[in-house]
Amino acid sequence: MKTVKVYGPGCKRCEATETLVRDTALKLGIEVDVEKVTDAKSIAMAGVMSTPGLSVDGKLVHAGGVPDAAKLEDWLSA
Structure with a gap:
């Protein structure tokens, strides 16, 4: 199971x-x-300077805008 934070x-x-x-x-x-x-404090502590941010299994993979669907598939499949 993947853990994803938005x-x-x-x-x-x-x-x-x-x-x-x-x-x-x-x-x-x-x-x-x-x-x-x-x-807001938790968002900043995660290193997200522009929202929305996205982390997969504890790794920040995206910040600022809705992520590209193809990239999201790669992040979830990794």
């Missing part, structure tokens, strides 16, 4: 990123545990 204040882009993660994982047949991190 960092952001809860804006539409953050919600779209969470939906994209869940849909992509379902498409790939990968179980994911998705956590939304909305606390």
Whole structure:
């Protein structure tokens, strides 16, 4: 199971990123545990300077905007 964190204040882009993660994982047949991190201090401590941010298994892989679906597939498959 992959652990995915979506960092952001809860804006539409953050919600779209969470939906994209869940849909992509379902498409790939990968179980994911998705956590939304909305606390500004926690977001900054994770190194996210622009939201939404995304980490997979503890590694920050994306920040700033909804991630590309193909890249997301690579991150989840790794």
